[in-house]
Amino acid sequence: MKALPAVDVVIVGGGWTGLLMAKELGSRTPLSVVVLERGGPRQIADYLDDMDELDYAVRHRMMQDYSLETVTFRHSEGERALPIRQLGSFLPGTGVGGAGEHWAGVCDRALPDCFEVFSKTAEKYGAKSLPADISIQDWGVTYDELEPYYTRAEMMIGLSGKAGNLRGRQIEGGNIFEGWRSTEYPTPPTKIPYFSTLFQDGAKSLGYHPYPSPAATPSIPFTNPDGVSRPGCTYCGFCERYGCMIGAKAQPTTVLLPVIKRHKNVSIRTEAQVRRIEHGGNRESGRARGVTYVDASGEQVFQPADLVILASWTFNNTRLLLLSGVGEPYNPATGKGNVGRNLTHQVSLSAVTLFFEKPLNHFMGSGASGVFISDFNGDLFDHRGLGFLRGGTFQGPSHGVGPIENFGRVPEPVEAKWGADWKKAALHYYDRTGQIAFQGEHLAYKGNYMDLDPTYKDHWGDPLLRLTLDWRENERRMVGFATEKAVEIGRAMGAKEVTPFPGLGHYDTRRYQSTHVQGGTIMGTSPDRSVVNPYLQSWQLSNLFILGGSTFPENPATRPTLTILALTLRTADSIVQRYLKRPAPLA
């Protein structure tokens, strides 16, 4: 093995969190920072001609290469897990920028009570109302503590939207249910395409409170506090699953790389597959010594570092701890151990498919354009008698529809799935079909977790991560409730035919849901119940910090990225202002 000269900071993963930390440390300190990214390099110019639905949206050109690495899956403890052999219910990113390059860009704050979901729920409904194998806990950070970081993250990406709660003052037209905000959104809302206006009007007619999607594709040209300028969105429709061809969508390559490039103390090494966090040894128990990785030529390399930042998304953050023997693996039988605990995947579906008389022109739009309602999110409605806790958001999206992925939907009276009758109906309905999306909160359960698979290996010979995950009655009832509401909204929108979601059975690895998979290295106030403290610092190795959705103790219904960026900025401040002055546990 080759040992490299030591650096001050090594960051594992070059996506949103890794590059944001690299930007913060690179611009605010003289520390030498190395980012190790398993995939290839990327730049904005790569996307000038990426408007190819087959390669990008269908063949997943930008996503993780499953021939090298995947996860195994089973629904419950007693079953044998099998590998997920092709991309399906989630689409992990790879390469510089990670999944932040091909995300949709819907970017909202979590509801304040999500951070105290255990206390607030128990307080209102009694601890007995919680499902039997529930595993939720408070995060150890509050919304009020996070608010300034939310604001900073929004300014960085030039978020588009309309405030609904400015320091407690409710504002019509914004999301009146959101947590208080210290400022208005950096840019005005994006334009609202036809289908989304139908959703807006339908929702309003039922007494709900629609508001424009908070969008990481700014509506107008915007220069952020780092001096990075981006154009406004052009609604070209090639957005989610693509990189933005004009650099409008906030991506790590558009908002972070230009700043990182100004700082010579930061370097990014691509095609570096990190396999272990090295720790312990004679002199240094309780500290990480660096990481080992395989470089592009296949050579094993040891990169020593004073500070190790894990930023390789939910799966690899968890897997690297398990492979490296950092922390105690979670054991669902005894409840002991925390690494791998509280695996969650947001409840995400098209709650209803709607068929209209008039054409929608739905090729126009952006990943984040559309209209939301939050009337049924979190605990904003009384759950007594409903049989489930928490809730979710509904969206009438206009994300730019491509024909390969969307041709063929026909209303139920048409039975054929191919041939002349189907073709005729599918052609007629192609641009007359829309869907209402529902994203619901996923609470953590004792039986949903991650560990190392005993059988299957990755390309380098390391065990794959094994997911044990299934839905519970709470999610199934929530989806039943949401589907009924979506059908009502769809009818109020003037749809002639509606096809409701058939209901949530077992977790299905084939149906794309979202890439909002969280947990495994969760945060908390006690080392007995969490892997990292509220500053995302490892309880075990005080010079190891872990960033990203893997630190979420449960999965709020809002999109995770803004919360992840806010938590990362808070950790960056804690490192710069406190840890570097006195390298020790921060909590």
Add this chain to the structure above:
Amino acid sequence: MRRRHFLTISASTIGGALVYSLDRKASRLAAEDKTLRIPLRFFDETEALIVAAAASRIFPSDDSGPGAKEAGVVIYIDRQLAGPYGHDARRYTQGPWEEGPPDLGYQGKATPREIYREGLSKLSGFDRREPAKQDEILKQMEPYLFFSLLRRHTIEGMFCDPIHGGNANMIGWQLVGFPGPQMSYHDDVDKHFGVAFRPKPVSLPEGHPSEDEK
């Protein structure tokens, strides 16, 4: 090295269409030519005729508009099976191979190429049957993976960018009013409510890099 196979089709079906040859150079086919000989990369001619006939039953050419035949769906599928997709280049293909519940996804060892070869071996003479008989045969195949791939690939071949060999002359995009890759709808996205807005389609430039060739 494999013997060269060609698909011979009537020029009138895709008169004036751009067809992509082996080296991805586009050639405009003159309508005066009576027949076209298109080099095949995966299928032999017999197989190509069967796939073309089946795709034409899935997405027929009829009163509601042109279909798989005019779009060149068979050429698209041939190119895909010859490329990385056909070889399962990005699938996890380590064993042990075990059967699992359907919601764990396809666990089989067979690649798309192998699934087609196997499926086609059971369809000999399909292209010479009457349409009603062809539909009957396809109906029986519905529960099998081969059919679901064929159906999915037919849709892909109808609506992919023409650089992939299907959607000749953007015929599929014209059918559904999809304008292809356009730089901006900034001034239109909040207009044309309830009225069809149909910009003239454009496609990616010739020689555009794609996954097909890797």
